[in-house]
Amino acid sequence: MAQANQAAGAALPAADTFDRELWLKRALILLVSAWLVAVVILPLIQLLSKSLFDNHGVFVGLANYVEYFTTPELRRSIGNSVFVSVTTTVISVTLGFLFAYALTRTCIPLKGAFRGLAMMPLFAPTLLNGIALIYLFGRKGLITRGFFGAIPGFDIGLYGSTGIIISEVIFTFPQAMLILSVALRMTDARLYEASQSMGASRLRTFLTVTLPGVKYGLISAIFVCFILAFTDFGAPKVVGGQYNILATDIYKQVIGQQNFTMGAVVSVVLLIPTVLAFVVDRIAQRRQVALIQAKSVPLTPKPDKQVDGFYLAYCSFISLLILAFFATAAYASLVKVWPYKLELGLWHYQFRGTGGGGYGAFFNSVRMACYSAVVGTAVTFFSAYLIEKSRGMRALRQTSYFLSILPLALPGLVIGLAYIFFFNAPGWTFGGITIPNPFNWLYATMGILVLSNIVHFYSVSFLTATTALKQLDKEFETVSESLGVPFHITFFRVTVPVCLPAILEIAMYYFVNSMATVSAVIFLYSADIPLASVAIANMDDAGDIAPACAMSMLVVLANVAVRLLYGLLTRKVNRRTQAWTRR
């Protein structure tokens, strides 16, 4: 610091040189890092170490892994998982690319409706994808039986890889479509003008301008689809049949055989490709930033009868499929006895005579989703604010940033299992000193469910918040400091109101995903707090497919309601924002 020459000039009282604000911010960022270490890193370490011990707590090194790789039934799942995910990725990214292209580069009508329909699967638990498929292609399915015998039936052999792939395509298609829409929208019209002026053919323009332009978006879409399909548990559980994949293996080991050690081993195996995909995706994302900053002229699509006609047909077809898919599920949930008594009614919505917890479970899920949305949004946004808007402390802020995006690489099942090990542990012994577990009280409470959701969906929310914060003038904080206004006042008076659209988006994202997720919570819920998504899984296990379908529809309805509420609030917020900008 300054080599203060105290000879001349009055020395300052210590109170004047103490920067309370700075120290408070430092302490808070430290706290953010500490909390992320506690809820992400420590449970992962616990999981890793668990895979090195046997079921009696004796250290066995890599013996569990040796056992895993020498057991053909277990080893086969790796190949199955890879096959299913790669196939899903290829189909999903292709379909998503065409759809995104139609929405961004053509003049087709009804873009809003197509986009909305394509996003429908985001609101449903993946279990529903499997259930709806059973009603379409299962043994008594609509298509298999030829619409209740009206036309000749057709059996696609749903159970197994076919069913899993169809479910995962439905699940990952909206994600691929959204990522590629963003990538396709960020382009420079001048490149196309240049290409045309040089007389390049359509194909050549596509290969030399369009594809390179969306390269990073494409990489991102591929890896996101792969990770999602690779780690999803809901759909394979319902339609996987005898076809084992890693995600269902973890479940079977832990819940079916109570073999926690082998569950940990499979989790680590599941984690390796996921972390690799995460790293590659982060590198691609970083490159893309440079692309956005370039000055460019937005491309406005020109009408073209042939092209627009083709894409209109394509989008209508895909949208109809999705609509039919959900309509089937809705219909099935209302039919008295599929496929014999087709009277409509709410029998299956009464959840009588089935396990799972009925409406209690549903409202527990709503409560959990609300808590996750409120607490998650507050924690995420404030952390992102501290990391993005503080001066100095670079190393600390970068560490926190990395810890914040790390959960992106963690599958829900891994989080769930790691949390069982971590929060259920009575304490840890290091060199003869036992530290009692300070978080043990959370085990089997609503708290751990909310925590697992916050961590599971933390990274995407964090990145949304960071993007919104980056758009604010970086001198807001400096101005407040120079005016002697504490940062928390500026945070609430300026930052939060200006970022409200992003905050609402984060809250909606937390709610919708917490409602629909089954992977993390299936290990963590306790008997006195049943959850909707877990109830769906359990009813499906018990063969009560109609009530499971009904419960799924309730989840979809709740999510669509929240989405509509979000739309309404956003419109209101935008109206107020427009007051700031009205001339």
Added chain:
Amino acid sequence: MTSTESETYLSVERVTKRFGAFTALSDVSFTARRGEFLSILGPSGCGKTTILRAVAGLEPQDEGVVRLKGRDVSTMPVSKRHVGIVFQSYALFPNLSARDNVAYGLRKDLKDRRALAERVDKLLALVGLEAAGNKYPSQLSGGQQQRVALARALALSPDLLLLDEPLSALDAQVRVMLRAEIRALTQRLGMTTIMVTHDQEEAMTMADRILIMNQGRLVQNGSPSDIYEAPASPFVASFIGSMNFVSGDMHWDSRTFHRGNLSVKIDRDVSPFGKEAVAAIRPEDIRVSTNGEAGPNVFEVEVDNVEYRGPVYRVTMRLPFGGGQTLPLVADITADQARRTGVSGRTRAKAILPADRVHLFRAEA
């Protein structure tokens, strides 16, 4: 730095700041008297914003001392230094009206609503925005936004006003108007002000004193006319206004500068210079003649081009110095002079370099 201790209001002493391996500020010292308007001028990346941020307390220096009103404030955070800052982007809060922006720092001290309203009214009147108080920043023009930012910075009656490129985001006309307004305002308030800018005209017209920076160093510190008339280095000379440069040899005894068969008489102290030196002259100091004028420092030149520039004409010439070689030379002459001499491209003329207008600089390695 001739001011005595009692007059010194702000003093920056040997301040150094490094960002990793990069030295942003290297041993920078200067002072300001109460009410003085300093302008820090330099090309981008010269460290001018960094010194402003060091004075503000936003980027604490690694070495050196900042004293304000005789107190060492080097370790004091910005919140306690009593400085008002106006940023290039203004950083107005978009969701708050002009009034609320101005009142932002006042609210914690003025709990009484009426007193607060009165103070805000006064500040808005100070910058001539009485009528626009209830508008949001985006509803204001660039110049109005600038004034809101200024009023907000002045709200707490700071000891020091710091302006970081305050006018660079504005149209040329608004800029000229605001220059005069800001200057008048700081004078009226007796506000000691430091303004960072890369616009030499802005610095020349507004500042009592200009500090020229280059590559993290303070290269000259003086009044606008000092800096223009007696630039300390070729860098300063070319950064402020334009300048013709010629390198050559000094002949001390005859007080002449030589290049080839060219000999230029110099009418100023030449003792600080070595044998090798750089002679320089501003384009507007060169006279151009087409009649048979003779005498010292009158040279035959070939006129290449005469460019119309509104109030002046720029004459591009070549000055032969023997062996068929020529030196490029530009002169700015008034429209009147151009008419009278009838100088035009691809002709011969005489260039007169007044001996007292020729500058000399040390030859740089």
